[in-house]
Amino acid sequence: MTAVEKRVVVNKIILALSTLSAVIAIAFLFWILGVLVMKGVDALNWNIFIFEGAPPGYEDSGLKHALVGQVILITLATVIGVPLGILAGTYLSEYGKNSKLAHFIRDISDIMMSAPSIVIGAFVYAIVVMPMGHFSAWAGAIALAIIMIPIILRTTDDMLQLVPGTLREAAFALGAPKYKVIMDVVYRGAKAGILTGVLLGIARVGGETAPLLFTSFNDNFFTTDLNAAMPSLTVTMFNYAISPYEDWQQLGWAAAFILSMFILGLNIMGRLILFAGKRK
């Protein structure tokens, strides 16, 4: 075999291996998606939305408690996390700019984004649950908000920087004070981008289980009391899945399907908004 032939053969082998790995990856991923959809659709019915948790074996059991709890937790986390994230991002882009402090905050925030979420849960347990003496929806929401802030901060910072400097200068030339320039010109220009960041942040936080395990804990019954343990889809899913009861496991798959669809929807919506904003 000549050197050239050898290279051609090696090339073919490597390319075949690389295609094979892509096929393996796709196969696994479709296996998981397939299981999720089949099991999820199979377990879906109206009772899930009407009834709350029940002991295993009962006909009338559902996920109403977890669905409502999940919405409450995410809403609270959004209310706490989004304003802080947007304001912090505004500081980096409009005030801090290229200063050492701003870069330092960006770096730390980036590292925060990948910090293990269960550690955040332990931290919130120490600062909220221990002083209060019991689990609460507030604790869960605070843990989620801490995870959310770096995501919102990053996208806000990036999106505000995309607004052309000439727009700001034009507004300043008209005599507008800086906060007015930011509120009426910069925010308006970056509206689509910021909204996308918020949606992606919510989507990211919506699938978190670990930080809720010992902050909002779980509850098998419907509650709206923010000072008490609050059920969530993710923790409910975890508890039902590791239980030995088949009907609970079924509910677990239904919860998995509903949650995935919700998060997928947020992702798609975020991208559509960004796409529409760009086309304009």
Add this chain to the structure above:
Amino acid sequence: MIDKIFSNLTRFSALLVLFIVAWIFTELYNQSLESIHAFGFDFITKDEWAPNLDKFGAYAAIFGSVASTFLAMLFAIPVAIGVAIFLSEIAHDKIKGFFGVSVELLAAIPSVIYGMWGLFYFVPIIRDIFGGMGIGLLSAGIVLAIMILPFMAAVTRDAMNTTPDILKESAYALGGTQWDVIKDVIIPYARAGIIGSIILALGRAIGETMAVTFVMGNVHHTPSSITDPTTSIPVTLANEFTEADSSLYFSSLFGLALTLLIMSFMVIAVAKFYFLRKERRGS
């Protein structure tokens, strides 16, 4: 006036991020003081974890975290690089788009679902092949590998795509095959980015809780084979945090959380500052 308030409000929010990070470290440290005083370095070198005797050694959990992450990397890196090569050099545009959508789909799936899938569908297969319970280090490593694969493949592909076409074209003009171009042009050019992305994925894997909690077993023993059930730091935290009944037990769990935080912080910092610096400044 309003101007001042607004600018201070934004500055306060930005500084709050730094403050929270510092607070997390100090709070976890303070909470684990009791355990640090009681055990010192034995905490990370001894593997006897006996809550009934008030003895806590985290070696098995730390070993489990490192070993499961190592296994996950072992499985995921070659496949991810293969997928990245396929996507950046071989695949047709339509397939690229299709795969892009699939990655987004998978990023949308919460990690707890990977864990459920692992427990109900993957563990039985491992059990049939290797015997035993099926729950253990090997299952955890594989489920983790599958979970980080899309992320790893996507960022590796992005790093490879930064290679300027003109470099590739000149290599082809010299008669290089695709593989020659990949190994002598693209991989050297994108090396820092590829390594950085892989370390970033490693950082995610080491702190991942839900995907492995189902399939690890939570047995505080350094395993003698990769199919033995064992535990890891996040798994121990997830299973025992709400059951701890003595203050030393609690303090030891906080010690575990602090250990995990420091491990992941270092891993991510290395990826960010050492390998991805150039890329970051550019963006």
